[in-house]
Amino acid sequence: MTYAIVAYILTAVVWIAYLLWLRGRVARARGE
């Protein structure tokens, strides 16, 4: 069960990290 929980947590971490990075790039492209 531990491996499954780790897989789900890491999936969430990867997506949150990516979406934050994307948000930062949009802000930079706007010159904010």
Added chain:
Amino acid sequence: MNQTSLTPRWWDPAGRVLWVAAVALVLASWWAAASFAPVEAQMGPVQKIVYVHVPSAIVTLIAFGLTFAASIAYLTTKQWRWDAIAASSCELGMVFATVVLISGPLWARSAWNTWWTWEPRLTSFLILWILYAGYHVVRSSIRSASRRTISSVLGIVLFVNLPIVWKSVEWWRGSLHPRNVTMTGEMRETLLLSMAAWIVFFAAAMVSRLRLEWVREAAAERA
């Protein structure tokens, strides 16, 4: 000119609706995986990784398939929006592929007693990830006007990897991945819900990623 004036008027409302649906569906699929789907008899609870691993792998192929189609459309029409769709879809495909490469070894450690083995599906998928990473390296290194054309050619050429990954379990011996999996009942319903959830998530993420392309294009037009 407004910085996002290239964005269609319905873009932001559509994005919000998609994100609400995507988050709700993903959370529902995770609840279903934890509480609704039964524990698999042989592998035990670790098999529940299937509900994030398989949908992510399928959406990876959808994303790279969209890159292929949009790349052809760009070379045919030379409209920058097709290139924007190809690049955005390719980037999201990389994130989905990364999730596959993280969740897979966690499952393999329990099911096969190893984090990694050079069996056909794993090897071909890793090659797929490396080659599509190359797409982004090449794209980001080109500053000239040929950037879109070269990216589109790559988006088309790299597509040859997709059927190789898909058929790898049939074309080569020694595959640990099953050729066919038949699921019934709650397991099948949970997998279908997870598939739907991650496809909607991909659509929502595409809307957000394309916004970056619209903003960049608007800035380039002003310059």
